[in-house]
Amino acid sequence: MSSVAQPQQVAPTIQSRPQQREFRxxxxxxxxxxxxxxxxxxxxxxxxxxxxxxxxxxxxxxxxxxxxxxxxxxxxxxxxxxxxxxxxxxxxxxxxxxxxxxxxxxxxxxxxxxxxxxxxxxxxxxxxxxxxxxxxxxxxxxxxxxxxxxxxxxxxxxxxxxxxxxxxxxxxxxxxxxxxxxxxxxxxxxxxxxxxxxxxxxxxxxxxxxxxxxxxxxxxxxxxxxxxxxxxxxxxxxxPEPDGKMSLGSMIRRLAPYAAALWMTNLIGNLFELSDRYMILHYLPLPPEALASGSVDAIRETVGQAAVGQYHSGRIIPMMLLSVGTMIAGVLMPYLSADWEAKRLSAVRLRVGDALMAVSLVFTVGGAFAILIGPWMFDVLLQGRYSDGLKLMPLALCFCTWSTLVIVGQCYLLTAEKGRSVALAMFAGLIANLVLNLILLPRFGLTGAVVATLLAHAVMMIGVWIAMVVFGYPLSTQTVMLSFLPLMLLASPWAAIVFAAAIGWSQWSDPASRGRMVELLPARIRSRLC
Structure with missing residues (x-):
């Protein structure tokens, strides 16, 4: 009797395994x-x-x-x-x-x-x-x-x-x-x-x-x-529940600290993102003829919105890169969480490091080509109507690349449930952006606003790097070098391409780094390389 009963007890477990494997x-x-x-x-x-x-x-x-x-x-x-x-x-x-x-x-x-x-x-x-x-x-x-x-x-x-x-x-x-x-x-x-x-x-x-x-x-x-x-x-x-399901109160207590930190990060980050455009609307210096007329407020609205339009044109390509960075972070985050749940902390750090490397190199090279084709794009496609946007585009490319590095870096801190440090770094960047805009915008106009935003992004990025080091991420000379690489876009697009290629070759020459790169290739190409 017992020999018959044992298979009956094991059968449900055996049947349940294929169901678990159905999820891919x-x-x-x-x-x-x-x-x-x-x-x-x-x-x-x-x-x-x-x-x-x-x-x-x-x-x-x-x-x-x-x-x-x-x-x-x-x-x-x-x-x-x-x-x-x-x-x-x-x-x-x-x-x-x-x-x-x-x-x-x-x-x-x-x-x-x-x-x-x-x-x-x-x-x-x-x-x-x-x-x-x-x-x-x-x-x-x-x-x-x-x-x-x-x-x-x-x-x-x-x-x-x-x-x-x-x-x-x-x-x-x-x-x-x-x-x-x-x-x-x-x-x-x-x-x-x-x-x-x-x-x-x-x-x-x-x-x-x-x-x-x-x-x-x-x-x-x-x-x-x-x-x-x-x-x-x-x-x-x-x-806490008899059926194995977490009660609403227990789930709220588990999720609330993370959600609150994420909410603060989003709030401050969004204020940071919009602050320069609102500062342009309020503090952009008006032409002398506007000051001589009696309709200063109406002219300020028109001039300010037109300046934001010029700024928007200069951010078309940079914001495309930034949206790609956001997608990369969105794809990366669930995999980091899975590694974190499995206690594979070294894998978390390697994934973040590789993502930072890819973002800095690819976005810098992409930004360099954008600068090279910029005159044609603005003269032909945009009919020469956005000359200010063309002048501002290299600055926007630089700070959008920095912003993407921050987005990827904050994935590490969010995975470690240290989101408050991200909010603190963004708050420092927001304050810097407001103060620098108040100083530079009235003096240098639209260019001053973009320079202020660039410097504020640098403050925010440094804050995130410091937080990552405090919570266990091994910040190396390579990370610092990748942070400075986008600045080459302000000097020369060709210099940016050369420096990015040199850093990329050094990574390919390292066997461990090359192995992780090869793993991202399709199986057929990977087999040929190996």
């Missing part, structure tokens, strides 16, 4: 390659869209679009109180404990509640939000369109973050491509047909919702497999 994740190598390929296409489309906007709208409307788009993309993580931001860090943690479903459900509820409250405020107080976003009251229909864009962005970001945290990188890349292509086609068609600015914002909201569909399909397809993992008996024994 993209490797970091595959994820990075797919993301890079999609990003090249997507950023090319984004570049085309940015050029088209500059040609189809005057510089004042380009400045308004820059303010509206900046508000939508930067306010969303702040208004959500950092709640969805816990997904990349904690999804794998709760999945391994068999608690993924209640975790995601509670995060989704918090996201919906915060979005509803914020959008209701925008609908009830459109005049106030018009002043906050555009420095002047706008039509209620425009503010309603911005509110719809906030909703669309939140839905898109939630689906993207959840898929990324489950390491479904190919799905996230497809979402980004659909969003970029969809918005480009819709917006340019709208502007060519004579559509207005409010309709452009509505189309952005629609593109966000359409791009969410692949992510929702992937979640529906993989959800059962992702949640079917067996609960570790040790976790079940220590769980």
């Amino acid at each position: 994740v993209d490797s970091l190598a595959v994820g990075m390659l797919v993301m890079l390929a999609m990003t090249i296409v997507g950023r090319g489309i984004g570049f085309f869209r940015g050029v088209a906007f500059c040609r189809l709208m005057d510089d004042t409307d380009v400045g308004r679009w820059s303010m509206a788009f900046g508000f939508v993309t930067l306010i969303t993580p702040v208004m959500l109180l950092g709640i969805p931001g816990v997904l990349p860090k904690f999804t794998e943690h709760f999945r391994l404990k068999g608690q993924l479903q209640p975790f995601v459900r509670r995060i989704a509820i918090g996201t919906v509640v915060c979005t509803g409250v914020f959008v209701a405020a925008m609908v009830c107080f459109p005049d106030w939000f018009g002043w906050v976003i555009f420095l002047q009251s706008q039509s209620a229909s425009l503010i309603y369109a911005v509110a719809a864009a906030v909703v669309g962005m939140n839905v898109y970001n939630f689906a993207s973050d959840l898929n990324a945290s489950l390491r479904q990188v190919r799905v996230v890349s497809v979402m980004q491509l659909i969003h970029g292509v969809g918005f480009t086609v819709l917006s340019i068609t709208w502007l060519v047909c004579g559509g207005g600015f409010t309709g452009l914002v509505w189309l952005f909201a629609a593109a966000c919702l359409v791009a969410t569909l692949p992510g929702m399909w992937s979640l529906t397809r993989n959800w059962a497999a992702a949640t079917s993992i067996a609960v570790d008996p040790a976790d079940a024994e220590t769980s």
Whole structure:
């Protein structure tokens, strides 16, 4: 009898294993390659869209679009109180404990509640939000369109973050491509047909919702497999709930410190990102004829928004690079969290170091080529209407590369749950940006504002490096060298290319570094090299 009973007890365990293996994740190598390929296409489309906007709208409307788009993309993580931001860090943690479903459900509820409250405020107080976003009251229909864009962005970001945290990188890349292509086609068609600015914002909201569909399909397809993992008996024994599920209070206590630190980081970072443009609107020196007239305020609005439009044109390529850096960090974070959960701390440091190396080298070389083709782009594609943007582009390329290094570096600190140090470094950069703008902007105009932003990014980057060293990251001479490399863009693009190539060759000459690079290549190419 006992010999028959034993197989019956073992059978459920044997049958459960294939279910656990059904859930598949993209490797970091595959994820990075797919993301890079999609990003090249997507950023090319984004570049085309940015050029088209500059040609189809005057510089004042380009400045308004820059303010509206900046508000939508930067306010969303702040208004959500950092709640969805816990997904990349904690999804794998709760999945391994068999608690993924209640975790995601509670995060989704918090996201919906915060979005509803914020959008209701925008609908009830459109005049106030018009002043906050555009420095002047706008039509209620425009503010309603911005509110719809906030909703669309939140839905898109939630689906993207959840898929990324489950390491479904190919799905996230497809979402980004659909969003970029969809918005480009819709917006340019709208502007060519004579559509207005409010309709452009509505189309952005629609593109966000359409791009969410692949992510929702992937979640529906993989959800059962992702949640079917067996609960570790040790976790079940220590769980505060009889069924092994963490109570809401326990989950809040676990997530709240990280979410609060992330919220502070997003708030300060977004204020930092918008501060230079708002300082330009308020403190840009006016021409003498404006001071002699009686309509100083009206002229300040027009001149300020036009200057922001010039600044926006100079940031088209730099912001493309920065968005790629954000994608890299978004892909990297779930893998760092998985290594952290498995106690592979050395792997975390190696991944961060390799990412910093790649960002500094590739972005510096990309920035150098952008400077070389800049005169043609601004004279031909932008019809010579944005000469100030061309002059400012090297400075913007430099500080956007530094900003990307900060974004990748903060992944280490967020993985170690030391997000408060990131917020502190960003706060130091914000204060430096405000003070330096107050000093340089009235004296040197738009150039002074960009120089102030460059120096403030340096302050923020140094703060992040210090925090990383304090919390166990081995800061080496190589990291310092990579930090200084983007400055070569201000001297000569050719010098930047030569220095980047020399550093890249030194890394390829190191066997350990070369081995990690080869691992990122497709299997066929890797086999030939080996």
